[in-house]
Amino acid sequence: MSHKLRLLEGAILIADAHYSQAYPQFYAFLQAIDSEKIKTKQLILMGDMFELLFGVIKQTHRDNEAEIALLNRLSKRIDIVYFEGNHDFGLQSVFPDILVVPLQEQPQISEFKGQRIQLSHGDTNTPLGYQVYTKLIRNPVILFLIGLVDKICGHCIISWLKSRGEKKDPCYKIRGFTDIIHKRLKPLESETVDVVIEGHFHQNLSFSLYGFDYINLASFACNQKYFTVQSNQEQLVLQETLFKESM
Numbered sequence: 001m002s003h004k005l006r007l008l009e010g011a012i013l014i015a016d017a018h019y020s021q022a023y024p025q026f027y028a029f030l031q032a033i034d035s036e037k038i039k040t041k042q043l044i045l046m047g048d049m050f051e052l053l054f055g056v057i058k059q060t061h062r063d064n065e066a067e068i069a070l071l072n073r074l075s076k077r078i079d080i081v082y083f084e085g086n087h088d089f090g091l092q093s094v095f096p097d098i099l100v101v102p103l104q105e106q107p108q109i110s111e112f113k114g115q116r117i118q119l120s121h122g123d124t125n126t127p128l129g130y131q132v133y134t135k136l137i138r139n140p141v142i143l144f145l146i147g148l149v150d151k152i153c154g155h156c157i158i159s160w161l162k163s164r165g166e167k168k169d170p171c172y173k174i175r176g177f178t179d180i181i182h183k184r185l186k187p188l189e190s191e192t193v194d195v196v197i198e199g200h201f202h203q204n205l206s207f208s209l210y211g212f213d214y215i216n217l218a219s220f221a222c223n224q225k226y227f228t229v230q231s232n233q234e235q236l237v238l239q240e241t242l243f244k245e246s247m
Contacts, residue, residue, distance in 0.1 A: 003108055005081065005099075005110035005111070006111050010039075010042070011040060011044055011228070012038070012226055012229075013229065015121075016047070016085070016200065016217070016219035016221055017220040018049075018050070018221040020052075020162055026049060027070070030067065033074060041078055044119070046121055046197075047200065051166065054088075055090025056140060057150065063162075076097065080098045081101065082095060083199075084102050085121040085199070087165070089138055103134060103138070107119060107124055121198065122198035170219045196214045197217065202218070204218035225241065226243055227239065227240055227241070
């Protein structure tokens with residue numbers, strides 16, 4: 001499904017916060033928006049905002065109860081778009097007033113001052129093995145069984161998955177990343193796209209290829225950076241900002 005997305009000047013983009021006990025800064029960031037210490041009319045969540053949040057597994061809701069409530073409160077005041085990631089999906093019932101974009105509807109084309117901006121979490125155009133994996137982990141039957149076993153074992157599965165995720169380095173660097181993206185996005189060579197913006201890879205890099213600008217956002221879990229949409233001679237520019245909890 002194609003949504004009529006329009007990026008607003010001053011919109012904030014944030015990716016890969018992986019909210020958990022190990023990376024708790026996302027909640028403080030949302031509080032700063034709620035108190036208007038950070039002001040915006042549009043918040044674009046680029047996926048993997050939570051280390052684990054699955055629509056059909058209620059334990060993951062309880063683990064993120066305060067953050068879910070705050071996002072739902074913010075959605076009454078500002079425009080929020082949530083691109084589901086590979087750590088957070090099946091979320092429409094969790095966030096009824098937020099435009100939730102599941103993997104199968106990504107990427108989405110948004111307009112900004114006449115430019116065509118392609119947005120996604122980043123786990124699209126992937127190898128077949130990964131595509132199979134993403135379908136399996138989103139399968140309602142499989143998720144129901146995982147949730148059932150998790151409940152029986154005292155939430156051992158969710159605890160293990162969270163512990164495993166928290167041990168990963170959110171600041172990792174991918175060798176040959178530019179070449180990987182050139183191969184992965186070659187199908188866009190014949191498309192009319194001006195800018196491609198993704199999360200998922202945690203690289204905080206931008207470069208040009210196939211006639212468009214590619215931007216891979218920083219992982220908020222790594223360095224607490226978020227990005228504000230600005231324009232320079234009608235061209236999209238992302239202003240990088242370091243979030244400080246004391247602000």
